[in-house]
Amino acid sequence: KQEVTQIPAALSVPEGENLVLNCSFTDSAIYNLQWFRQDPGKGLTSLLLIQSSQREQTSGRLNASLDKSSGRSTLYIAASQPGDSATYLCAGATGGGNKLTFGTGTQLKVEL
């Protein structure tokens, strides 16, 4: 059974700081790993998708890496802004890619 853990549960940083969010998973037989952003009471916004054959993906100030052998993924946010404040969730796709298993998220606050 896939289990996904995210550390830290909460993080507060000053504006402009670079930061790393961590995601670990127990079943290395994942098809892909996806990072999402969730604002309070809202749905999920897809940030990055890394296929199992890939090592990293980049989109703007975001960079996500995947190491299947160690069961870890990281999301790097460069030059953080107050608008980045949200909960960040990672999810691994297993079961033929049909099921996303989510972590409990990292709640990020970027302060002025």
Next chain:
Amino acid sequence: DAGVTQSPTHLIKTRGQHVTLRCSPISGHKSVSWYQQVLGQGPQFIFQYYEKEERGRGNFPDRFSARQFPNYSSELNVNALLLGDSALYLCASSFEPNTEAFFGQGTRLTVV
């Protein structure tokens, strides 16, 4: 282009009642998945449908059922509602399994 649309956005039901939640996927997407998210937790997988067939089922009781229509829209039905069914219900669409998942804004269900 329209994203994933869910209806209704909010719903209040009484214990024992039945509820139907609806989801329209992104145009061209053939896979729809349903997730339940309780406060402070990551989403939990309920069902996935692809090409109108059930492709995956999470650890939820038989009170939960779903279906996908010829136009790829989907319904999630929950019978005999319990207080514990109160949650944000999220629908995700993807072109096919193992591709990037895009989520709707969710339906907030409150059972009183």
